[in-house]
């Protein structure tokens with residue numbers, strides 16, 4: 001017969017609730033309350049359980065038997081599941097006013113009699129449903145610090161009657177506490193379970209069976225703690241097995257003992273120190289070393305780990321910070337902070353010696369001129385390194401400094417970078433070069449009139465002959481009967497035309513050629529038949545030959561009685577111009593400007609020669625040509641005389657001519673200056689207006705599409721001309737320059753054979769013949785010697801002009817240059833090489849050709865002096881009283897004695913005096929006395945040249 005549990009409890013005289021639990025332990029489950037009924041079988045089972053002592057055994061604390069701790073130290077509680085998570089409620093008691101330090105709370109000095117309890121004995125109530133079962137001896141793994149409020153020991157809690165949910169409120173009752181050794185007052189036990197002791201246990205069954213009479217004030221009831229999120233502790237991850245939690249602060253043994261003994265100060269001091277350390281640590285930047293992070297939350301372990309890692313850990317931190325910076329996008333930061341960060345980063349890299357420049361590049365193409373910044377960007381070399389390199393050369397520069405080709409090559413070599421330098425194309429290169437390099441379609445070419453120039457000695461009849469041809473009388477209009485201006489005309493000869501250019505002399509002709517304006521197709525050499533070849537005739541021959549144009553000889557003044565054509569033809573033969581009459585290829589026409597004899601024959605010969613050479617041009621292309629002369633007129637402005645070399649020039653065309661530009665406003669005929677033209681075909685000389693300034697003789701002109709282009713090109717040229725005029729003249733041509741050009745293969749010439757042009761001036765015809773004979777012996781497969789001119793007499797301006805136009809060197813054998821030629825040669829950088837031994841001159845030329853010209857000595861010209869008086873002293877000999885004309889005369893130099901333009905001797909200077917005193921040197925404008933060693937035949941009017949021989953170190957093998 002079923003019996004209610006409460007009835008059975010009454011029968012057995014036990015608490016109904018306790019009986020319910022006994023039923024459960026006896027295996028009779030499903031009896032949740034005292035109202036539940038027990039079947040007979042269940043009743044028998046329960047009674048059997050009670051009578052079998054199971055009740056007593058169950059009530060024995062398991063901890064007492066399992067724990068390794070001394071039994072007296074074991075908490076009196078039942079084995080309960082403990083959750084590793086958060087605590088729900090805490091029950092604790094304390095002795096007197098002594099607080100307990102629990103989980104992160106600073107322990108205050110405890111009163112005497114307070115028992116130090118192991119931490120795991122601090123009871124934390126966990127929700128049974130969530131908590132994994134653990135041994136009660138293990139410390140709860142809850143990492144969240146929990147504060148336990150003090151509770152009065154004298155007022156233990158009592159479970160209120162009818163409280164079924166023990167997990168919700170677990171009061172501590174007096175019966176729960178069993179003092180070791182009789183329950184001495186003052187001992188503290190923190191109880192884990194909410195249940196009171198079972199009957200029969202210490203505390204008495206009687207008390208257990210009765211509800212406790214608890215004063216409301218003595219019962220401590222805590223509100224539920226907020227539910228913190230469970231930290232992902234490593235212990236929790238390991239199968240739910242919590243790791244033992246270590247105390248935040250470990251008190252040293254001495255402090256504990258001192259505190260127990262009532263010594264307050266040591267413990268307080270230690271506590272302060274610990275607190276200070278903790279705060280310092282909190283203020284320190286967080287070390288985010290990956291190693292430390294993995295170590296978990298144990299601060300002690302973290303400290304050890306950091307120390308043990310040492311520099312490695314620091315490096316790791318730096319890397320982590322750098323990684324943080326790298327991952328931060330520029331957009332995430334404001335511009336200022338971004339700039340600061342970049343600057344800091346750059347500065348740091350520079351401190352470390354890290355190259356912040358772009359990586360070096362190879363095979364760099366660099367357009368010159370460029371700035372140092374451009375060079376750095378192109379090559380990847382840091383600008384600071386480039387500037388340092390330049391400083392070693394003594395060049396102070398900055399990043400905007402423009403560097404030239406040589407500097408760029410040096411920098412590239414110094415820093416081991418290969419660069420391909422290319423000059424920047426200017427608009428001039430792009431436009432003008434394109435025009436010049438444009439080749440006309442052969443089908444577009446038509447025959448054009450030849451341009452003829454008359455050359456010859458003064459008064460041999462050039463102007464008169466041209467006048468006769470064009471039917472004008474210009475001779476009478478020229479000042480002094482000497483041609484002062486270039487005249488240019490085009491005449492009709494039947495169906496053909498011939499253009500004539502009359503120059504003031506061969507020098508003007510050559511000067512124009514020197515500027516690259518070789519307008520002449522055919523040179524007509526005018527020789528007066530009664531006079532024959534004169535010095536200027538020789539020069540004219542040389543100039544015509546140097547121009548490499550066909551030569552026609554006009555034997556003028558044939559009407560004169562003294563005309564001797566055979567003599568002239570003989571002379572021509574000796575100058576390399578063999579007449580056709582004598583089997584040569586030079587046409588010789590006998591003419592008279594007075595009678596007109598031979599004029600038609602001359603014109604026909606010109607046309608025939610032109611036909612042979614097939615001069616042609618493209619009339620349909622934009623015109624190109626040369627300015628022959630220009631002047632500023634008051635009414636028409638700039639009037640330029642030009643000749644069209646190709647294409648057709650029209651009014652309205654935009655032209656650039658030298659450093660001038662403009663649009664052709666008007667065009668005038670050269671024969672009839674007031675006759676306007678609308679166009680000028682090829683080979684036509686015309687006067688034009690419209691240019692902004694007067695161009696120079698020899699300036700080429702080009703027709704462009706755009707006036708702005710013309711203006712820009714003219715401006716660039718003007719700037720360049722200004723800078724060149726401020727620059728220093730360099731030696732244009734010299735033996736050394738020849739040597740360099742030979743070695744570099746840039747010496748001018750046809751095909752594979754280069755040509756060494758020489759102009760010879762000598763004291764006698766015999767010297768010239770001897771020199772020419774020696775030079776004919778010079779044989780070189782790749783270089784040929786070409787004597788442009790060989791004449792007797794001092795070096796003239798014409799020689800220098802020819803040398804400039806032909807890249808020639810002047811060899812002066814026993815002669816000196818006149819003052820004008822010397823000045824001009826210095827000005828234009830033309831070398832005049834002087835010799836007094838034929839063998840030495842030919843030896844040097846031979847060495848030059850063989851590429852082994854290695855001057856061992858160099859003549860250093862010092863100065864010149866004019867002998868004004870000669871004093872003959874019996875004991876000493878002749879003393880020359882001189883005035884220094886130029887330079888200085890120095891003691892110990894050598895003196896060349898020149899008389900009538902010829903060098904008659906070369907002697908050492910024995911003594912140099914200023915008045916009666918020996919002088920070290922005498923400068924220009926001063927008088928001095930000179931005694932030459934071994935020469936007493938000095939005369940007034942002699943020119944004494946002082947020079948020194950300098951030893952030059954060999955630069956080649």
Ligand SMILES: Nc1nc2c(ncn2[C@@H]2O[C@H](COP(=O)(O)OP(=O)(O)OP(=O)(O)O)[C@@H](O)[C@H]2O)c(=O)[nH]1
Pocket residue numbers: 456457458459460461462463464465475481482483504556557558559560591592593594595
């Ligand atoms: N009898 C004669 N006299 C001539 C002939 N040609 C020129 N003359 C004269 O020679 C003189 C010089 O003539 P120009 O024509 O001035 O000689 P040029 O070569 O032009 O002289 P520059 O202008 O100084 O270079 C003049 O008085 C002419 O009259 C000629 O064929 N026969």
